[in-house]
Amino acid sequence: MDKALDYSGPSKLSKRLLNIMTWLDNNFFTDIYRKLNPQKKSFTWRNKNTSIRIDYIWADPKLEANIRKNHIYQSIDITDSDHNITLTEISLTSIITTNNRRGIRVEKSSTRIIYNYENTTNEQWNGYESHLKELLEKQRAFIYIEAQGHNKDTLNNLWDIIYNCIQQAALKHIPHKKVGGNKTNLNRNYKEVEDSSKERKDLLYIRKIIRRLSKNELKGTELTDVTKGIKTFNQKYGINILEITEDTDWHTWKCETREWVNVIRRVIKVKDKTIKEVTIKKRIEERNDMITRDQRKMINSILEKTYSKINLDRIRIITDIQDKILLNSKEEVQTEAINAFST
Structure with missing residues (x-):
């Protein structure tokens, strides 16, 4: 550590x-x-x-x-x-x-x-x-x-x-x-689509309230700040989370709040789904664009073609008198390879 x-x-x-x-x-x-x-x-x-x-x-x-x-x-x-x-x-x-x-x-x-x-x-x-x-x-x-x-x-x-x-x-x-290790950011072109990071922070805030309430740590100015935060939550999501007082039972408040927390989770789910749909749509548009711009890239992508290369560093030839000779000189190999494929 x-x-x-x-x-x-x-x-x-x-x-x-x-x-x-x-x-x-x-x-x-x-x-x-x-x-x-x-x-x-x-x-x-x-x-x-x-x-x-x-x-x-x-x-x-x-x-x-x-x-x-x-x-x-x-x-x-x-x-x-x-x-x-x-x-x-x-x-x-x-x-x-x-x-x-x-x-x-x-x-x-x-x-x-x-x-x-x-x-x-x-x-x-x-x-x-x-x-x-x-x-x-x-x-x-x-x-x-x-x-x-x-x-x-x-x-x-x-x-x-x-x-x-x-x-x-x-x-x-x-x-x-x-x-190496080129990273692909699936959301790189979708800045206009709002993600669910704010809602996730809101869920963390609710959880923090529950934890502090269970330990009886919400008193005085801290309790006032939490009350204001809950009012902001209710206005933002159109929900009705109960206000907290010094006599509030944390377990009861948690159970009654669970329904409203699920509302926030549904908002997160909708936003995540929207981002995914926009990403898929963009990928489809890019693939369709390849049909007119880069057919080779499109075909290779569809076929999942692997790129391979053959290194020919030696070649065996048969002479006129039927002798077998192994050539390993770069120039000789290149010459014989050209002759073999051109005849």
Whole structure:
């Protein structure tokens, strides 16, 4: 846990990690959210004084290249849990073999890392060397075979350790950049369509009122502010949420408010459906436009055609005296290939 990014609240939070988190970190398991959002603050649980990212999804290092996205969703319109929902998407197309050509095309847009070795300074190389040695010693890589025995599993595990140590040290010290992974925003052309973000915030506000009411925290000016907020709600949605007083029973108020909360949820559902319909309509218009502008692109898209290329680097010929000769010179291969296809 990075206290600066994953925690907000009193400074009494223990700096000591749980044993399971220490074990995951030492074995190079990946905290997926932090991997994809290295500097983003986001929390999965809150109370009056504290916000913390307490819900994690960890991935084996071998799956790191297959991670596509991770997001934290508000759970107010899905469940009554006081924790937010953490969702991760991991591509399995390189693990589970299928005949889905479209899956192959999607994989071509995955990200990869390119290291800039030419512009790496001596200081960065020294930092990389020191860090790599530290990681290898921490994993006891230099005495791993002696400790674990000479067998196939030991060698495989040792290679995984070395690979992960090299990658971790390189990412920290060697200049690099990510390429590929072009993102498609389905709503990029639909700014005129209002999304449901405001209504979702309103649901969070109602839930916050219920939580504070259950703890008897609404008094004085705070109670007055909540009363004004409820009046605004009623005017905005044309509903009739009951006002709160110091004698209001939170459970009764929650049950009576549920019907009006469902009204807001229906508004969210309608807006989400509208955005989806507009998106589909726009895609259809783009496809129809391809008929006149770019027929090749349209046909390739419909057929889910994969783009392949053959590299011909050697060719076998039969001479006039029936001798078989293998040519591997680029010029000779090119000449013979042209002759073969032109006759």
